[in-house]
Amino acid sequence: MIKRVIREPLVHFLLLAALVFAAYGLVTGQQSATGTIDVTQAKIEQLAGLFAKTWQRPPTAEELKGLIDDYVKEEVYVREALRMGLDANDAVIRKRLRLKMEFLNSAEAEASPPTEAQLQAYLDSHPDTFRQAPRVSFEQVYINPQKHEPDASAAAKALLGPLRKDANYAATAGDPTLLPAAMPLTDQRGIAEVFGDDFAAEVTNIVPGQWQGPITSDIGLHLVKVNERVPGSLPALKDIRPAVEREWMNDHRNVVEQQRFDDLLKRYKVIVEPLSADGSPSK
């Protein structure tokens, strides 16, 4: 019975409430009259500035008074809450503080932009990140297998001759589809997003210049004319500077954050109690 009472959340709450009120009485009894809330010119400017940024105009006198009153109210509550220790063990506040520390680190990282040499070195050491995959541009004519049973492949092949003979035939040949009739220079991944993986793998191997096929996708059959193939390459820094800078900065941010954390960690002795053999907390 006693055990059950101890486990009851309501009991916990009442106990906690009693403690809080006791602490509140203690603290406020000592300090209630002594606190000063100084609403400085700088603070008023800041409140007015925030209003102006929200509403694109300065506040009226009445609005400004409202902002100041609200600030005073918030300040009173925050101070009292801190005195009562209400910030302790609050998950939201802890996460927020951690986020602010990380924010400081990232602000620091951004304060030191990379040099040209650093960017070139980064590009040289991360070629795979920046390599432009081979790209092809092509036209395609779609053959819907459901409309050409039993031999859609033969129906497709029958179109090859006319397609090769008449450059304008492609515009009207084949079956209706939402698939694009032509794709600009696109890499295999981009083609796969539209036509699926199998088609994308095949089309990148087709020799440019002549209508070929059919090749198969998850949607149906396609006659394809590849117009241009551009081999993969590693662009020069000047052509991809923003991308290299973004990647460099992203890495740099992580490095700085790790360094800052390591530096701070050195100020602490961390004791982790041993885990039990199966890795669970020991009883």
Add this chain to the structure above:
Amino acid sequence: MSRATLRACLVSTAIIGIAGVAFADDDVGTLTPEVAARVYAAKPNYSPYAGRNFPTRPFFGDTHLHTAASFDAGAFGARLTPRDAYRFARGEEIMASSGQPAKLSRPLDFLVVADHSDNMGMFPDLYAGKPEVIADPQARTWYDMIKSGKGGEAALQIIMGFSSGTLPASMIYGPDTRPYKNAWQDTVKAAEEYNDPGRFTAFIGYEWTSNTGGNNLHRNVIFRDNGDRADQVVPYTTMKPLGSDNPRDLWRWMQAYEDKTGGSVLAIAHNGNLSNGIMFPMIESFTGKPLDKTYVDERARWEPLYEVTQTKGDGETHPTLSPNDEFANFERWDFGNLDASVAKTPDMLQFEYARSALRNGLKLESELGTNPYKFGMIGSTDAHTGLAAVEEDNFFGKTTPQEPSPERLTATFVDNPKTKIKVMDWQVSASGYAAVWATDNTREALWDAMQRKETYATTGSRMTVRFFGGWDFDPADADNRNPGAIGYAKGVPMGGDLKAAPTGKVPTFLVAALKDPIGANLDRYQVVKGWLDEKGETHEQIYDVAWSGDRKPGSDRKVPSVGSTVDIENATWKNTIGASELIAVWKDPDFDPKQKAFYYGRVIEIPTPRWTAYDAKRYGVKPLPGTQMTVTERAYTSPIWYTP
């Protein structure tokens, strides 16, 4: 509509694409004669591809993603920043907050990081070298250290200075310091860094989270503009005295932003299903009075889209509202309001769901002259993980504790002992994405397409969906080699308008859907019609207009079920049923030219394993009784309205 106007529609898209100007009129079907005359080419080109500038492909993205910068996401353990979120959406592998690698099957085309505006904290700009800061000798020293590459040392000294209280007055980031940098500016900066016009669009945006009494009136605000404009404002909050929980005040903020900066913003509401009857009101909850002309005008002006599907349930319609719709009972979250403090009652439903709002909008339009609920549709995730990952086989949950784990199949998400409302993690829906028919993948082109409602919602699949309405589509148009071209030439796209019917004419629709290239086949394409009769009552009807195989509609005009190939135990399915592509022309068989109406497309996939089935298989966990294990992914297009 005359042929000249129709052609003008076609080229109007070209104007937008080239000039990148805001589409002043949100009606895609009209254009002023002056502009039309300027761009109308008298002779059609021989080549069907020359001069074509209508949208040829949909762009997929998420307009509603939270990161650690949202206080609730942070409290739930989210660690990822806006930059991480953009990287992930661009297709890169990221370490999720739960310490497991995450990657999308394919990149998204765009993303809006929409963190909550409330509690977007202020941070000091320690490192910018502002004059106020470096006026202090000690601060100057640190500033110089940073500039000379000793930033690490300086940072440590500064941090120590904070903790020991020896920091110069100009650098203390108490409330009275001047040199501020806020989280909003950092969010803007992250979007600027990752915005890559033509390849990946990183929108600037935020969520205004009005939630009084636990009733969800949330809106995401999306900027068309770049950082130079967005930086001039701070997001609108919901707390007095600076903010407000009333959408009318948000609209005032939007107006002030546009007036001052010359920029453009729009707002997208979501989760009417958790508003307990106040998302699409006829009586305004804040005043208890019927909507007035100002409300309907402003809502129509600022809210062109609605987020109809997301992780916290689907919002198209509800079985109680649409008893004859056999697909209505889908990913339902109808227990109560957002914090589960008040339970749902049936009278609330018609003011919560998209379809009933579209119907009530017709009613309001006849009374007040403007339809406040003339919105297009998009889906989005509302994930609080920084990960826009809602593929069924790659679902990273709504919150960090719901990232993949053996526990999430049986864990509890919401438990309110007072109302006895309990929501399990398995009820979280792996949904959705926004599909936008834009001419280019840029902030301007995508935003303009959102503004003209040329969008559709999907529940996570990337199917391609076309929906055109006009007076002259004939069955042969379904055989045209290029449905998009004929659609724009003879009609208006999703989000458009049909005005008074020419004598004897009936609305015709060219509908087409292509399956997700790596996804499941399609079961059917339906047209959902709503209309207002002479007595002022609204009605709805669903028509099956294209479907796979040789199924025959029954006497109720409904096409029988496509069946299922799902093997739940192994979490697999086969594309042996359904069709890869559906194209048809449909004519409204019940048209009355005197009645206001709307039509939208709904495309249903064949059944596939739900994320719960993948979890059960991969973790070997037994699901709780009643767990939904299959899903019929779907798309909802923006409507086309008929207004006599």
